[in-house]
Amino acid sequence: MKPCLAPARVDVDVAIIGAGIHGSALARELTLRGISCTVVDKGAVGGGTSQWSSQLLHGGIRYLQTGDIRQMREGLHERATWATIAPWRVRWESFWMPHRGFFEGLSHRIGIGLYDSWGRDRPGWPSSLHLGAVPSKIFEADPRAANTPFRGAVAYADLMTWDRDLVRDLAASSGAIWLDFHEIEGFDDAPGVLKAAHSRDLRDGTRRTIAAKNWVFALGPWNDSCLLRWFGDSWKRLRLSSGIHLWFDTPELLQSGCQRPWAMMRGEGRILFVIPRDGLLQVGTTERAVEDGCVPIVDAEREELFLALENTIPSVQWRKLPLRMEESGVRPLVRPPKDKAHTAKLSREAILETHPKFSNLRLVLGGKLTTARALMDRLATELSGQACPESRTRPLKKWDGQSPGLQ
Numbered sequence: 010m011k012p013c014l015a016p017a018r019v020d021v022d023v024a025i026i027g028a029g030i031h032g033s034a035l036a037r038e039l040t041l042r043g044i045s046c047t048v049v050d051k052g053a054v055g056g057g058t059s060q061w062s063s064q065l066l067h068g069g070i071r072y073l074q075t076g077d078i079r080q081m082r083e084g085l086h087e088r089a090t091w092a093t094i095a096p097w098r099v100r101w102e103s104f105w106m107p108h109r110g111f112f113e114g115l116s117h118r119i120g121i122g123l124y125d126s127w128g129r130d131r132p133g134w135p136s137s138l139h140l141g142a143v144p145s146k147i148f149e150a151d152p153r154a155a156n157t158p159f160r161g162a163v164a165y166a167d168l169m170t171w172d173r174d175l176v177r178d179l180a181a182s183s184g185a186i187w188l189d190f191h192e193i194e195g196f197d198d199a200p201g202v203l204k205a206a207h208s209r210d211l212r213d214g215t216r217r218t219i220a221a222k223n224w225v226f227a228l229g230p231w232n233d234s235c236l237l238r239w240f241g242d243s244w245k246r247l248r249l250s251s252g253i254h255l256w257f258d259t260p261e262l263l264q265s266g267c268q269r270p271w272a273m274m275r276g277e278g279r280i281l282f283v284i285p286r287d288g289l290l291q292v293g294t295t296e297r298a299v300e301d302g303c304v305p306i307v308d309a310e311r312e313e314l315f316l317a318l319e320n321t322i323p324s325v326q327w328r329k330l331p332l333r334m335e336e337s338g339v340r341p342l343v344r345p346p347k348d349k350a351h352t353a354k355l356s357r358e359a360i361l362e363t364h365p366k367f368s369n370l371r372l373v374l375g376g377k378l379t380t381a382r383a384l385m386d387r388l389a390t391e392l393s394g395q396a397c398p399e400s401r402t403r404p405l406k407k408w409d410g411q412s413p414g415l416q
């Protein structure tokens with residue numbers, strides 16, 4: 010492993026702590042505006058929640074149930090931006106939403122019709138994919154349709170991505186000083202402002218001082234635990250919810266006509282996804298309230314997913330399929346004032362908060378991959394006083410020089 014070449018003292022305009030999609034997107038936004046920055050992470054770039062998502066850049070079909078149309082439209086708008094700036098990291102798909110009969114099918118057609126009409130800006134959409142009512146012959150040819158309670162499906166458009174590679178592309182598109190595998194040991198402050206942080210390189214023990222005019226913490230689900238440790242903030246700004254995915258290795262199923270992703274409404278705004286991708290079948294996801302940003306999968310979560318699959322797609326012997334891997338990620342959700350609701354009902358929207366003790370420290374709370382660029386665009390504009398429309402059109406740099414997902 011190469012040693013970190015950063016100097017013992019790093020002086021920048023903005024110091025960002027947390028190198029997930031928010032921290033990395035902000036580094037690109039600041040670079041586009043000519044503002045110097047550093048990004049510090051206790052682990053690898055994109056090594057937190059941003060590598061455990063469902064990997065969808067989407068308007069959020071679940072909002073058809075929860076009614077959050079503003080968030081949906083923002084997501085649809087941003088989806089088109091990602092397809093413009095990182096076409097090699099995305100793939101358009103026609104998702105099938107199955108229905109149990111005429112009336113449910115009709116309501117899906119109306120909702121999906123609106124979704125696809127608001128999301129009609131789809132750069133690079135392949136003409137081979139079809140939207141709207143799935144012809145019954147095609148639906149019935151899918152092995153998942155055998156013995157299912159579903160009678161048909163309506164197809165809608167969404168964008169799949171490779172989440173960690175997207176984060177690394179954002180990082181590669183910035184001129185930030187990257188301090189990965191650096192632990193924060195303490196801060197220096199003056200009345201009302203944060204001045205400097207002291208860090209230790211976990212690989213070789215080198216200590217560095219980071220001085221900055223402005224600070225942004227983009228710590229995902231670790232926000233509350235870090236603020237408690239660093240500044241004694243004992244109140245919680247977030248609620249955490251874990252979600253799991255199972256990845257089945259089932260070439261027979263994939264080759265026998267199981268080609269399009271399925272998205273099934275489960276009530277309370279939850280969706281069960283069954284997505285063929287990268288030669289595997291990905292299924293998920295769940296919602297379990299948790300207390301930490303990194304939690305093991307519990308049996309009940311796995312069981313919940315198996316039961317949901319067996320109830321909706323009984324033709325597949327789910328428990329007998331070879332399981333290639335399981336993953337668990339923790340969603341950072343903004344804690345509402347009256348904090349009673351199930352996490353599935355909480356907004357996925359991010360907010361920016363100024364720390365009550367330090368006027369030059371901004372906290373990124375909550376959020377999604379899909380809207381991370383837009384939010385960090387707004388934050389960079391606020392920090393620099395400069396808007397940058399180019400952010401929505403300038404292609405990212407590929408961190409690895411490769412192009413998965415080209416259609």
Ligand SMILES: Cc1cc2nc3c(=O)[nH]c(=O)nc-3n(C[C@H](O)[C@H](O)[C@H](O)COP(=O)(O)OP(=O)(O)OC[C@H]3O[C@@H](n4cnc5c(N)ncnc54)[C@H](O)[C@@H]3O)c2cc1C
Pocket residue numbers: 026027028029030031032049050051052053054055056057058059060061062063064065066067191192193227228229230231235250251252253294337338339340341373375376377378379380
């Ligand atoms: C199961 C699941 C499915 C999801 N699906 C989707 C989806 O399909 N589409 C979508 O748009 N969004 C989805 N999301 C949401 C999305 O993944 C997250 O909101 C997003 O990745 C959060 O990014 P972030 O940069 O805020 O946090 P993170 O990616 O977690 O980054 C935070 C960083 O902070 C670092 N850190 C922590 N502690 C310290 C410390 N002490 N010092 C320094 N650094 C530290 C971590 O190492 C990490 O790299 C999903 C989330 C989950 C859990």
